[in-house]
Amino acid sequence: MPSTKRLTVNDAPPKRPQHDGMLAQEHIAVLMSNIGVRLHRGATAYYRGAFDLGMTEWRLLMVLNSTQSLNVGELSGAADLDKAAVSRSLALLEERKLISVEQTRTRGRAAIAKLTAEGRKLSEKLLKVSREREARLFKNFSRADREHLKALLEQLSGALADADWDH
Numbered sequence: 352m353p354s355t356k357r358l359t360v361n362d363a364p365p366k367r368p369q370h371d372g373m374l375a376q377e378h379i380a381v382l383m384s385n386i387g388v389r390l391h392r393g394a395t396a397y398y399r400g401a402f403d404l405g406m407t408e409w410r411l412l413m414v415l416n417s418t419q420s421l422n423v424g425e426l427s428g429a430a431d432l433d434k435a436a437v438s439r440s441l442a443l444l445e446e447r448k449l450i451s452v453e454q455t456r457t458r459g460r461a462a463i464a465k466l467t468a469e470g471r472k473l474s475e476k477l478l479k480v481s482r483e484r485e486a487r488l489f490k491n492f493s494r495a496d497r498e499h500l501k502a503l504l505e506q507l508s509g510a511l512a513d514a515d516w517d518h
Contacts, residue, residue, distance in 0.1 A: 397484070402477065407432060407440040409477060415450065415466045416474035422461035449473060 391406060398404045404412070410430040415421065418429075423441065427434045441464055444450040449470035452462050466474060489497050 394484075398477075401480075402473070404477075405440070407436050408444055409481075411437065411440055411444065411464075412449065412466070412470065412474040412477055413481075415464060416471065416478060420463050420465035422463050424461070426464060444470070 394409075395406050398406065398409050402409075407430075410432060411426060414426060414429045421429060423434055423437055426432075426441075427437045430437065441450065441452055441462075444464075445452050448467055450464050451467055452464050455461055455463050492500070
């Protein structure tokens with residue numbers, strides 16, 4: 352005969368699966384941070400293993416794939432990355448002949464980066480793979496849920512841009 356013991360105030364609540372720990376259950380920022388770390392870690396492992404690229408290089412290739420050419424400052428802003436990280440990654444991508452970087456006087460003393468034919472081919476493949484990975488991640492979400500989540504995240508991103516977190 353199954354037990355029908357009632358829980359009392361001193362009894363612990365039933366255990367539930369925890370993917371993010373206790374703090375994430377009570378603080379949405381911790382939950383989001385944990386999700387971001389897991390997404391980044393998984394993507395880094397995948398792209399490093401499959402293409403020998405880090406996420407910074409991946410982001411730069413994706414941005415350059417959607418434009419003709421950009422200087423380091425523009426790339427930094429478009430990819431939302433630190434200029435020093437962009438410069439380091441551009442050197443790696445240039446060494447692999449995925450981009451070309453040329454100095455120009457027409458846009459100040461800026462270094463202008465653009466994809467090579469090989470870089471364009473790889474970035475198209477990366478775009479396809481990233482869309483497939485994202486589709487697998489959201490396979491159990493309805494289209495409306497995906498759109499709602501995106502709208503909420505964009506709203507949150509805007510709130511972060513306006514927030515004064517130093518006080």
